[in-house]
Amino acid sequence: MQISIRQLSKSYGSVAALNAIDLDIASGELLALLGPSGSGKTTLLRAIAGLEPINGGRIQFGDIDATELSVQERRVGFVFQHYALFKHMSVLDNITFGLRVRKRKYRPAREEIRRRGEELLKLVQLGGLEARYPNQLSGGQRQRVALARALAIEPRVLLLDEPFGALDAKVRKELRVWLRQLHDETGYTTVFVTHDQEEALELADRVVVMNAGSIEQVDTPEAILRRPATRFVAEFVERDAAGHYTAAHPPHPRTVHERVAHAVRVG
Amino acid sequence: MSTMATTHRPFRSATAEPLSVRWLLIGFTFAFLIVFLLLPLIVVFVQAFAGGIKAYFAALADPDSLSAIWLTLKTAAIAVLLNTLFGVAAAWLVAKFEFRGKDFLITLIDLPFSVSPVISGMVFVLIFGAQTWLGGWLIDHDIRIIFAQTGLVLATVFVTFPFVARELIPLMQAQGSDEEYAALSLGASGWQTFWLVTLPNIRWGLLYGILLCNARAMGEFGAVSVVSGKIRGASNTMPLHVEVLYQDNKMVAAFAVASLLALLALLTLGLKTFLEWRHGDELAALRGR
Amino acid sequence: MGTIAIPHLTRAPSRRRAMPGFGLTLGFTLSYLSLIVLIPLAALAFNAAGLGVGGIWKVLNTSQVINALKLSFGGALVAAAINAVFGSLIAWTFVRYDFPGKRALQAMIDLPFALPTAVAGIALTALYSVPTVPSPAQGWLGVPLEALGVKVAYTQLGVIVAMTFISLPFVVRTLEPVLEQIDRQYEEAAATLGATRWQAVSRIVFPALQPALLTGTALAFARAVGEYGSIIFIAGNLPNLTQIAPLLIAINLDQHEIGAATAIAAAMLALSFAILFAINLLQAWVRRSERKSA
CATH class of the missing domain: 1.10.3720.10 (MetI-like)
Structure with missing residues (x-):
């Protein structure tokens, strides 16, 4: 599903969190939203999902104007940073939740729901763990359950908020490769938020670099590295002498404006 | 802003109810609490002043009323003091040391909360009543416990037993012992550590516990009712005096004494809310038990 | 004192001994708990046992x-x-x-x-009863409820x-x-x-x-x-x-x-x-x- 965003604005009081964002996401694309904390990347992701009210602009899912659709109607697969798995439900119940809450008219039969849940579990390589509870899983397993749960509703777009943020370094690398493979297999339009330039540049087809509520550059990883459009982008994706992307912390928010935005988001 | 929303449908937050549901719930909460909780409180004052201000103060100035007020203050003071000492000791014991049976001890401390007030008073009648060997011996030696202030204090202490301990135990457990160990390592004695380090850390929680303990001590009815004998001017506390006046159909007087107790309740609620607002982070009761 | 005694350096104490007051608080807590709560409740149990199951049942039945x-x-x-x-x-x-x-x-x-419960008791009674003689606050809820056929x-x-x-x-x-x-x-x-x-x-x-x-x-x-x-x-x-x-x-x-x-x-x-x-x-x-x- 192709997504186009036009003049999307969002402010907290007098502080702008998103400044008239224009963005086109191609169908089947894997797009990264990259930026320091407070740059507006998570706000943009949540606005696409319909979790965040906006002050102006439009969001289009293919031919559908999604601007006025509720979260439920948008049918986006959202993977939360800390997964938000339902603690009191088994893995299978978590995954099939989106099918089970449908109106009876649209709800598949019970056996069909179970079959699809098990299929998804196999897809995320967790076959046989359907009866487990979230607290009995490792971090990486939880993340995959969250992904399967989002895929179960056959979403128009897959939105991932810092998908690897809560994992340790080793698992993070493995899951990154796996997510790329899964994306290529399933072909869902996917947007993920990250503050880790290495992650964005290695994984995504295109990278959106954000700063202080505005888009600095949208381009392929190579283009961003070779021809940074602004000084901010250049500094943010700086490479060290050995040719590795700097693993250092992202630059701190520098403008007053951004610091306020940061404080608002954190608070 | 030129890009002002052209949205026709208002945004529906994913975690908020429709406005109609929201207003319905707020309206219900207001209506229910005002009718169910506030109205009885208002009734107390309206009835108390039904005969005018003069009748109100005349009822309070009655010697039996004054003696009930004085007895209530004395009884509560003793009960609160004893239970505060106990609460601090029990909290120190539970929070600072590991020993077998700790969970059981905490359960036992909470025990009086699950005993009917009438039974709480009755157990002292079973021990000190005239029908027992001990009771007979006490009467022979002219020591009065039941139908006297000692019995009232015992029943009140029983009923308010857990209040201070219950507030302090979770608070001191949450605070840990690091500061105490630091003080001890710097050469402070145990008592110095308690007065200079522990007490300042728990003072608001302690005050909170004392406040609730006192409110219950002054207002207790069931437990003191069975040990008191309700001898006017001698073993009648304020709540008991309210009942006596009410049974005598002296409505203005009954509600006048009741209004003093209602004022105490309001004062307690006010102070409690203030403590929760000002020192909420230091109160165990607010952290969810 | 000529020298400063640092006992915990010379003899590593257990955690329990390092924190004072165990004996005191344990003794006080247990005696007070026993005197105020446990012995009185035991007296009740003792008296109940004296009645026997049959005796209790006779009362209850x-x-x-x-x-x-x-x-x-x-x-x-x-x-x-x-x-x-x-x-x-x-x-x-x-x-x-x-x-x-x-x-x-x-x-x-x-x-x-x-x-206090006694205050709540007389206030609720005044509020929900139907007054027999005119009374300022009596029957605020009792009268309308009785009109609806509900007696409280x-x-x-x-x-x-x-x-x-x-x-x-x-x-x-x-x-x-x-x-x-x-x-x-x-x-x-x-x-x-x-x-x-x-x-x-x-x-x-x-x-x-x-x-x-x-x-x-x-x-x-x-x-x-x-x-x-x-x-x-x-x-x-x-x-x-x-x-x-x-x-x-x-x-x-x-x-x-x-x-x-x-x-x-x-x-x-x-x-x-x-x-x-x-x-x-x-x-x-x-x-x-x-x-x-x-």
Whole structure:
């Protein structure tokens, strides 16, 4: 599903969190939203999902104007940073939740729901763990359950908020490769938020670099590295002498404006 | 802003109810609490002043009323003091040391909360009543416990037993012992550590516990009712005096004494809310038990 | 002192010995607990044992006692159920919404804890009864309710009203902190998966609240069962109809029927302790499930 965003604005009081964002996401694309904390990347992701009210602009899912659709109607697969798995439900119940809450008219039969849940579990390589509870899983397993749960509703777009943020370094690398493979297999339009330039540049087809509520550059990883459009982008994706992307912390928010935005988001 | 929303449908937050549901719930909460909780409180004052201000103060100035007020203050003071000492000791014991049976001890401390007030008073009648060997011996030696202030204090202490301990135990457990160990390592004695380090850390929680303990001590009815004998001017506390006046159909007087107790309740609620607002982070009761 | 003694350097003490006061606080706590709570309750158990099962049964097996026990426990069950529903709605409103006057309402919630029960009793009676002689505040609710055909004062309904009043804060107070700690992300996740608001609340939030709701309801029940002061005024105390069990104990004590009072008290305590035990099991379960999810 192709997504186009036009003049999307969002402010907290007098502080702008998103400044008239224009963005086109191609169908089947894997797009990264990259930026320091407070740059507006998570706000943009949540606005696409319909979790965040906006002050102006439009969001289009293919031919559908999604601007006025509720979260439920948008049918986006959202993977939360800390997964938000339902603690009191088994893995299978978590995954099939989106099918089970449908109106009876649209709800598949019970056996069909179970079959699809098990299929998804196999897809995320967790076959046989359907009866487990979230607290009995490792971090990486939880993340995959969250992904399967989002895929179960056959979403128009897959939105991932810092998908690897809560994992340790080793698992993070493995899951990154796996997510790329899964994306290529399933072909869902996917947007993920990250503050880790290495992650964005290695994984995504295109990278959106954000700063202080505005888009600095949208381009392929190579283009961003070779021809940074602004000084901010250049500094943010700086490479060290050995040719590795700097693993250092992202630059701190520098403008007053951004610091306020940061404080608002954190608070 | 030129890009002002052209949205026709208002945004529906994913975690908020429709406005109609929201207003319905707020309206219900207001209506229910005002009718169910506030109205009885208002009734107390309206009835108390039904005969005018003069009748109100005349009822309070009655010697039996004054003696009930004085007895209530004395009884509560003793009960609160004893239970505060106990609460601090029990909290120190539970929070600072590991020993077998700790969970059981905490359960036992909470025990009086699950005993009917009438039974709480009755157990002292079973021990000190005239029908027992001990009771007979006490009467022979002219020591009065039941139908006297000692019995009232015992029943009140029983009923308010857990209040201070219950507030302090979770608070001191949450605070840990690091500061105490630091003080001890710097050469402070145990008592110095308690007065200079522990007490300042728990003072608001302690005050909170004392406040609730006192409110219950002054207002207790069931437990003191069975040990008191309700001898006017001698073993009648304020709540008991309210009942006596009410049974005598002296409505203005009954509600006048009741209004003093209602004022105490309001004062307690006010102070409690203030403590929760000002020192909420230091109160165990607010952290969810 | 010529030299500074540093005992904990020369002799590594155990953790227990490093912290002073174990003997003192243990001794004081146990003696005070025994004197005030354990020995008196043991006296009750001793007296009850003296009556024997047959003796206790003889007391209990009269219609007056059975009806009183039924009213105390049945009424408390109804009151706890009412509070479970209304208390949940009120706790939800307090935690999730902001509105003018909220702080005042929140302070008011604890009124039944702070207001002496005798005061609550005569106030509720004045409010819900129908006055026989003109009286300023009497019958504010009693008169309109009677016009609707509902009698509250001096009926079993009055007993339930008083029980509900006295135990209202438990559910609200138990639910509030738990509800505050629930992360909104779970509800957002449910919404992105297509769940309606009602489905998110009933299937995601409610199960998370359930243990606390059970605890609060059980506490309310336990309090209502033993309640005395606020009930006896509004109940009217008609034998077999509106007499509660604690009142029968008080009446028997008044008439120096120590044995009968002991028997009823023992029956009530046995039931109450069973409830306390259940509450503790519940709380342990809540704590365990919280630890699991942490």
